[in-house]
Amino acid sequence: MASNHLKWESKQLATWYFTFAAIIFGAQLLFGLIAAIQYVMPGFLFEIVDFSIARILHINALVVWMVFAMIGSVYWLLPDETGIETVGIKIGKLLFWVFAAAIVVVVLVYLLVQVGPADETTIWFITEGREYIEAPRWADIGIVVVVLGFIGNLYATGMKGKPTGIVTVLMADMLAFAGIYLAGMFFTDNISVDQFWWWWVIHLWVEATWEVFVGAIAAYGLITMIGAHRKVVEMWLWIEVAMLFGSGILGMGHHYFWIGTPEYWWEIGALFSALEPLPLVAMFIHVLYDWGKQQGAAHQRGEEGSVITNKPAFTWFILQAFGNFLGAGVWGFFHTLPQVNLYTHGTQFTSAHGHLAFFGAYATILIGMMYVAIQGSNGIKVLKHTKSSIAAAWMIAGGVMGMTVALTIAGYVDVIVTRAQMGATWAGYFDGHSGMWMLQGMDWRLIMGVVTFLGFLFLIKDFLSTGKNAVHIR
Amino acid sequence: MANKSVWSDNRFWQRSAAWVTGFAAILLIWLTFDTSGQISMGSDADLKNGVTKRVPGPTVINYKITYEMDTKRGHEVPVIGAKEKFFGRDDYSEKEAGDLLHLGKLGSQAKNCMDCHTLLGNGAYYAPDLTKAWLDPAWESTGSMQAMTGKNTKEEAMAEFLQFPSKYPTHARMMPNLGITAAEAKGLVAFLKHMSSIDTNGFPRNFGKIQGALNGK
Numbered sequence: 163m164a165s166n167h168l169k170w171e172s173k174q175l176a177t178w179y180f181t182f183a184a185i186i187f188g189a190q191l192l193f194g195l196i197a198a199i200q201y202v203m204p205g206f207l208f209e210i211v212d213f214s215i216a217r218i219l220h221i222n223a224l225v226v227w228m229v230f231a232m233i234g235s236v237y238w239l240l241p242d243e244t245g246i247e248t249v250g251i252k253i254g255k256l257l258f259w260v261f262a263a264a265i266v267v268v269v270l271v272y273l274l275v276q277v278g279p280a281d282e283t284t285i286w287f288i289t290e291g292r293e294y295i296e297a298p299r300w301a302d303i304g305i306v307v308v309v310l311g312f313i314g315n316l317y318a319t320g321m322k323g324k325p326t327g328i329v330t331v332l333m334a335d336m337l338a339f340a341g342i343y344l345a346g347m348f349f350t351d352n353i354s355v356d357q358f359w360w361w362w363v364i365h366l367w368v369e370a371t372w373e374v375f376v377g378a379i380a381a382y383g384l385i386t387m388i389g390a391h392r393k394v395v396e397m398w399l400w401i402e403v404a405m406l407f408g409s410g411i412l413g414m415g416h417h418y419f420w421i422g423t424p425e426y427w428w429e430i431g432a433l434f435s436a437l438e439p440l441p442l443v444a445m446f447i448h449v450l451y452d453w454g455k456q457q458g459a460a461h462q463r464g465e466e467g468s469v470i471t472n473k474p475a476f477t478w479f480i481l482q483a484f485g486n487f488l489g490a491g492v493w494g495f496f497h498t499l500p501q502v503n504l505y506t507h508g509t510q511f512t513s514a515h516g517h518l519a520f521f522g523a524y525a526t527i528l529i530g531m532m533y534v535a536i537q538g539s540n541g542i543k544v545l546k547h548t549k550s551s552i553a554a555a556w557m558i559a560g561g562v563m564g565m566t567v568a569l570t571i572a573g574y575v576d577v578i579v580t581r582a583q584m585g586a587t588w589a590g591y592f593d594g595h596s597g598m599w600m601l602q603g604m605d606w607r608l609i610m611g612v613v614t615f616l617g618f619l620f621l622i623k624d625f626l627s628t629g630k631n632a633v634h635i636r
Numbered sequence: 637m638a639n640k641s642v643w644s645d646n647r648f649w650q651r652s653a654a655w656v657t658g659f660a661a662i663l664l665i666w667l668t669f670d671t672s673g674q675i676s677m678g679s680d681a682d683l684k685n686g687v688t689k690r691v692p693g694p695t696v697i698n699y700k701i702t703y704e705m706d707t708k709r710g711h712e713v714p715v716i717g718a719k720e721k722f723f724g725r726d727d728y729s730e731k732e733a734g735d736l737l738h739l740g741k742l743g744s745q746a747k748n749c750m751d752c753h754t755l756l757g758n759g760a761y762y763a764p765d766l767t768k769a770w771l772d773p774a775w776e777s778t779g780s781m782q783a784m785t786g787k788n789t790k791e792e793a794m795a796e797f798l799q800f801p802s803k804y805p806t807h808a809r810m811m812p813n814l815g816i817t818a819a820e821a822k823g824l825v826a827f828l829k830h831m832s833s834i835d836t837n838g839f840p841r842n843f844g845k846i847q848g849a850l851n852g853k
Contacts, residue, residue, distance in 0.1 A: 201762070204809040209802070212812045213762045214751035280743030280820045291745030293759055327646065351734070351741045353831055354675040354691050357756055358668075393646060400649035404656045411660035420767075420839035421756045422690050424674050428837070430667070504841050508757035508765055576761070586840035588774045591764035592807045 167541035170241040172248035172319075175255055177539055179234025180532045182262050183227040184625065187525075189269070190223035191615050198611045201604040215276050218289070218296050219269065224520060225294055226265055231528035232375060233312055236332060238535055239382045240316070244323025250315040257311045264304045268297050285349060292356070294364055295346045302347045309340045327396035331378045331403060339371040354422030361417040368520070369438065369490075370410035376482065376527050377402040377441075380449060383479050383530065388469045390452045398448045405441035413438045419500045420507055428500040435498040439491035449483040471544050472537050474551040474624070478530030481559055485522020493518050493566070505581045510603070511573030518566040526559075532625065540629035542636055550624035557617025564610030572603030680730045683716065690835040692716065694733035697826050698726045701833050703771050703843055711838025722829065723791050723822060739820065740827025747814045755831065757839060763811065768843045770825075770832035780806075794828070795821035 168174050196216040199206045207216075240248050248254065271288055278284030285291075286299045297305070313336055320329045346363035350356050381399045384390040415431025453476075456469045470476045493515040497506035506512065537545040575597040584590025594600060628634075642648045678689030683696060700720035706713045719726040728736070744750070750759035753766045775781045775790045784804050787793040797804050798821040801811035816824065 197762075200809075204807075208810065209812045212752075214748045214760070214812075217751045217760050217762070218748060277748060277814050278746045279815075279817075280739050280746045280823060282742070284746035285742070289746065289748055291748045291750060293750050296748065296751075327650070330650075349742075349745075351694075351738050352675070352677050352691055353741065353755060353827075354834055355672070356741075357758060358671065358675065360758075397644065397646045397649055400646060400653045404649065404653040407653070407657040408660055411657070411664050414664065417758075418671070420836045421758070422675050422834045422836060423671050424690070425837055426667075427671075504839060507839065508754040508759070508761060510761055513761055581840065585842035585845050586765055586768075587772050587844055588764045588769070588806070592809075595807075595809070 167539055170247055171251045172237045172241050172254075173535070173538060175248075175251060175258065176234040176236075176238035177535050178255075178258050179230050179237065180535050182258075183230035183234060183528070184532065184622065186223050186227035186230065186265070188618060188622070190220055190227060191611075191618050193217075193219040193223065195608075195611055195615060198604070198608040202608050211273070212276075215272060218272055221294055222272070222296060223269075228372075228520075228524050228528060230261075231531065232372075234535070235379055235528065235531045236312075236316060236336070238531065238538070239328070239379075240319050240323075242386065243326045243329045243382070244319050246319065246323035248315055249318035249322055250311075253311055254315050257308045260304070261308045264301055264308075268301050271298070272296070282349075290349075292346065292360055295343075295360070299347065302343075306340070306343060306347075309343070313337060313340055326392070327399060328378050328381050331374065331399060335371050335374045335378065339367065339375070342366045342371065357421045358418070358423060361414060365414045365417055366411070368523075369413060370407060372524060373406045373410065373441070373486075373490075374403055376486070376523060377406065377445060379527055379531060380445065380479060380482065383475065383527075383534070384449065384452050386534070387472050387476050387479070388453055388456045389471075390456055395448075395452065398444070402441050402444055402448070405437075405444060409434050409437035409440065416498050416500075416503065419503055432499050436495065438498075439487070439495050442487045442491040446483045446487045449479060453480075472533060473545060473547045474555070474628075475530040475533035475537070475545070477547070477551075477555050478526045478533065481555065482522065482526035482530065485518065485526050485559070487522075489515065489518030489520075489522030489566070493570075505577050506573070509573050509576035509581065510569050510600075511577055514566050514569035514573050517562060517569060521562045529558075529621070536625060536629055540634075542629070542634045544635035545628070546633045546635075548624055548628050548631055548633065550620045551628065554617050554621035554624055557613050557620060559617075561610045561612075561614030561617055564613065565607045568603045568606035568610060572600045572607070575600040575603070680733075688835075692830070692833045693730065694737040694826070694830060695728055695730055696833045697722045697733055697736070697829050698728055701770065701829065703768060703832070709838070711841070712843065713835055713838070714833045716833060721789075722826070723789075733826070736823050736826040737830055739823030740825070740830075743816070743820045743824045744827055747816065752811075756834070756836060762809070765840060766828060766831065767834075767836060767840060768832045770829045771844055773844050791822075791825050791829075794825045798824055 193216045196207060196211060197213055197220055200213045200216065237248060275288050278288040288298055289296045290298060316336055317333055320333050342363055345359045377399055381395045384395050385392055412430055413435035415427040416435040418427035419431060460469045497503050497511055533545065576594050579597055580586060580591050580594030584593050675691050677691050678693040680693055680695045682689050683693055696716060698719055700717040702715045702717060703712050704715045749755065752760050752763040754761065755766050757765060757767060773779050775793055781797065782788065782793045785793045785796040787796055798816050799818060802813055
């Protein structure tokens with residue numbers, strides 16, 4: 163991890179976060195594979211690591227590695243943006259170890275203890291049993307303390323150094339990101355109230371604050387990797403913030419159609435969530451247009467070759483532009499209107515959307531930031547593709563796309579047979595899940611999951627070896 | 637720079653972003669107050685006086701619940717009918733029913749139900765949706781589960797299944813044994829019965845109405 167090319171301690175700390183994130187990313191894929199095998203062979207690890215446990219680890223690892231990589235990204239870009247060393251870096255380093263240790267304990271408890279008696283001790287020390295934020299209450303409090311420390315560093319640095327547009331957006335966004343987590347830290351007997359606030363955390367993370375975060379990261383990437391003009395990029399960023407929050411905050415209504423909440427959420431949710439793809443189109447155009455503009459300008463100056471200074475990272479940023487639009491935008495819009503969602507809500511269709519959206523919007527760009535860190539850590543001027551980096555990008559992106567298509571086909575069976583034809587009963591559910599397209603869809607999902615995992619192995623190989631490769635310009 | 641357009645001014649877009657975000661957030665908070673009032677849990681008095689609440693009080697377990705088409709609203713809604721025995725009683729006090737619901741809701745989280753099943757449509761998709769599980773025909777006297785578990789009532793059959801799920805497989809994909817005790821199972825069934833009484837705007841559509849053959853079987 164130590165590197166003599168990094169003169170900023172903030173960037174060294176960022177590499178710690180990226181390293182831990184990459185390990186947890188691997189854990190996410192492994193437990194995803196276990197869950198995918200269980201769809202095909204239900205007896206696999208039955209009453210040892212049941213589907214529920216594999217899935218908790220799959221989705222919690224997803225959230226954790228992304229949060230780690232997000233914090234790492236901020237620590238990485240802070241010195242470049244503000245021009246100064248991050249304030250409170252010693253506390254930042256301490257908090258990293260606290261955070262990492264807490265995550266390891268939470269994971270071991272999930273895996274080894276799994277469930278507890280129906281009382282408050284389980285909620286405090288084993289699991290809260292609420293999808294995505296199952297982490298027990300002690301860990302919730304720990305996470306809040308750690309994230310507050312991180313935000314303190316971000317604010318102190320942003321106010322002491324040069325507060326660029328990107329840093330200003332990140333300061334506002336990260337505060338909202340952390341504040342929203344508090345909405346998920348209480349217990350209630352009323353399941354409708356429970357899910358109402360649960361969505362404040364989940365939705366306002368992934369369809370609002372995280373999207374704004376990747377907008378800021380994309381802006382930073384365009385400036386550093388292709389030399390886009392800061393003023394243009396930051397103007398786009400502010401437009402994106404307006405569009406993302408303008409549609410995303412009230413777009414939350416599309417989670418309030420069926421949980422006991424009033425009918426007016428149908429109209430509010432339909433209208434605002436139908437607008438949610440628009441900023442994703444804007445972000446897509448932003449990245450591709452700036453690339454073409456910079457390349458064209460270089461060509462006019464008579465410069466040969468690409469303007470991109472980090473090929474693998476930029477590849478992942480381009481994949482993000484496509485993936486965010488397709489996974490979050492198109493697959494999200496498919497089932498966001500209440501007339502459709504009445505039948506698609508809680509089916510394999512949701513799963514298809516979830517896979518492509520989390521990957522397309524977030525995994526891609528965070529992998530890109532890991533490549534940015536590899537470039538900086540090794541003092542490389544132009545980081546080029548290797549065979550492994552190309553194989554990783556094709557296999558991971560192709561694998562996730564394949565899983566998404568397989569789950570979409572399975573989703574159609576679920577929607578039509580389980581829901582529309584059979585009325586969602588226990589028997590109806592298993593009629594849907596015994597259908598041939600469902601079974602074949604699950605086979606293909608597993609195959610594509612294996613492809614994704616092999617791609618991940620290429621990615622790790624490249625992470626570990628590309629820094630020493632002679633193809634790069636130093 | 638007198639002739640510079642406002643549309644290319646970063647300050648203009650920064651302020652626009654702040655105003656749009658603030659406006660959306662205030663609207664969400666205002667709607668949250670309204671919704672919170674509408675989804676607060678009803679009381680025993682509401683049930684006795686026939687006051688319809690979107691989320692009825694815990695003593696709804698003393699009553700028969702059905703899921704019927706409301707022609708005015710254009711979808712099905714839960715209908716709370718006459719008294720019905722639940723584990724042999726229909727006189728649970730507000731305290732007793734509340735304690736059962738509390739135990740059941742805690743149990744639903746402590747056993748990670750949501751990581752295989754969906755509740756109100758949210759969760760994982762590895763097992764059936766539980767929103768209206770209490771009303772599922774499979775658990776009625778004409779369904780298969782009472783005979784399979786050797787119990788004479790819906791609630792006892794459900795409690796038996798929850799305690800020993802892998803003894804009663806209905807599909808190659810089985811529910812694992814989660815160490816659910818008899819008391820916890822009773823609480824979980826109360827939680828499921830209560831959840832079936834929540835007004836979910838007609839989700840799931842046609843629940844339990846279609847029992848016909850699939851593909852002419």
